[in-house]
Amino acid sequence: MKKQKAKKTTHDDCHRCPAACCRDLAMAIGKPSTKAEIEDLKWQVRFNTVDVFIKSHHWYLRVKGRCIYLGRRNMCKIYEKRPLKCRLHRPPDCERFGEYHEVLIKTPEQLQEYLDSKKKRKRAIEKIFDAGKKIQRIKF
Numbered sequence: 112m113k114k115q116k117a118k119k120t121t122h123d124d125c126h127r128c129p130a131a132c133c134r135d136l137a138m139a140i141g142k143p144s145t146k147a148e149i150e151d152l153k154w155q156v157r158f159n160t161v162d163v164f165i166k167s168h169h170w171y172l173r174v175k176g177r178c179i180y181l182g183r184r185n186m187c188k189i190y191e192k193r194p195l196k197c198r199l200h201r202p203p204d205c206e207r208f209g210e211y212h213e214v215l216i217k218t219p220e221q222l223q224e225y226l227d228s229k230k231k232r233k234r235a236i237e238k239i240f241d242a243g244k245k246i247q248r249i250k251f
Contacts, residue, residue, distance in 0.1 A: 130185035132200050133178040137164070137171045149226065153219035163222065164212035171212075 140163075143149045152172075155161050160175040180188045187193055216222045 128185070130178075130181055130187075132197075133181045133185075133187070134176065136174045136176060138174075140170050140172045142170050143226075149222070153222055156216060156219055156222060163216040165214040165216075166212045 140152075141148075143152050152163065155172065156163060162173050162175075164171050164173060178187075180193075182188050187197070214225060216225060
């Protein structure tokens with residue numbers, strides 16, 4: 112998968128923006144590693160306002176919504192007093208400039224498929240590694 116080059120942005124880019132960053136709440140979560148964590152995450156993505164995305168091997172839970180301080184013209188009503196998290200949000204992390212995730216999971220089935228594909232890949236790598244060990248043990 113190709114990484115997109117960061118677009119150089121200007122104040123105008125943010126001014127004309129449809130405020131994508133003010134519409135969804137993304138929270139860092141750990142990669143589910145136990146059966147209970149996987150089942151809990153599957154339950155969460157059953158809601159049509161919730162999905163999971165993975166970016167640079169980090170997992171995030173995204174809840175779709177809208178900031179209560181976002182005005183009709185997509186302008187922040189508390190801009191001068193907005194939270195630090197809002198002040199720090201800048202492109203290229205901005206949702207407006209291309210895909211901001213490598214993997215997007217919207218259903219329990221997609222989550223299971225993703226986890227299964229990772230298990231298969233891990234097993235294949237382990238087989239290759241084990242085969243290499245066996246070859247090293249052979250004395251010539």
